[in-house]
Amino acid sequence: MSTLSERLAAQPTLTTERLRLVQLGPDHLDETMAALDDQEAMRLTGTRGTFTRDQVRAHLDRLPGAGDRADFAITGADGVYLGEVVLNELEEDDLAMNYRIALAGPSLRGQGYGTEAGRAVVDWAFDEVGLHRISLEVYAFNPAAQRSYEKIGFLVEGRARDALRWDGAWVDAVRMAMLDTDPRPGR
Numbered sequence: 001m002s003t004l005s006e007r008l009a010a011q012p013t014l015t016t017e018r019l020r021l022v023q024l025g026p027d028h029l030d031e032t033m034a035a036l037d038d039q040e041a042m043r044l045t046g047t048r049g050t051f052t053r054d055q056v057r058a059h060l061d062r063l064p065g066a067g068d069r070a071d072f073a074i075t076g077a078d079g080v081y082l083g084e085v086v087l088n089e090l091e092e093d094d095l096a097m098n099y100r101i102a103l104a105g106p107s108l109r110g111q112g113y114g115t116e117a118g119r120a121v122v123d124w125a126f127d128e129v130g131l132h133r134i135s136l137e138v139y140a141f142n143p144a145a146q147r148s149y150e151k152i153g154f155l156v157e158g159r160a161r162d163a164l165r166w167d168g169a170w171v172d173a174v175r176m177a178m179l180d181t182d183p184r185p186g187r
């Protein structure tokens, strides 16, 4: 019987109707650097600061085989990079992790790729890894992401008021989570 960490470390490729979710790693350095130039995605995810190529490479180097997280590159069936989806912040005793996702560029959004990738990742995390709870925060100025999360099966649990100050304006963070026992719409 393997441990939860061992199952995360042995992260498989997940295949959906239109997508292949593969281990994110150093092969995706150029695509990851390009994604950090997407100012709208940086705003939507509340990501601040700059990352050097060496810092990003060091981060990507650590991902394959990591037992406390699962980072997937979202690719099309042709292997083209479409974004990343991540389970991190493992709380092993609680069987809980945090979730985040970003598609690589505005032209990829609104076509259901994020929802399709998310369903595959949470199903794997609940059914194969053995997680009980997956949680996330989405900023109030990002209703499209909240809608995508609801389509996956995440439920709103609360609201952190004024959790982000972006360009001088306060923004609430909507707290959402999904349990392994919750309904899974769309499957």
Ligand SMILES: CC(C)(COP(=O)(O)OP(=O)(O)OC[C@H]1O[C@@H](n2cnc3c(N)ncnc32)[C@H](O)[C@@H]1OP(=O)(O)O)[C@@H](O)C(=O)NCCC(=O)NCCS
Binding pocket: 041, 044, 045, 083, 101, 102, 103, 104, 108, 109, 110, 111, 112, 113, 114, 115, 116, 137, 138, 139, 142, 143, 144, 145, 147, 148
């Ligand atoms: C969030 C993200 C992963 C969602 O993936 P996606 O493939 O674009 O999502 P989908 O196309 O499946 O669903 C988007 C939904 O939002 C809806 N939507 C779009 N704009 C909306 C708006 N302004 N208000 C409410 N709903 C909106 C769409 O109609 C769609 O719902 P529907 O299928 O019921 O019509 C993707 O948009 C993304 O990468 N965004 C940039 C980064 C980001 O915001 N990450 C999340 C941070 S918490």
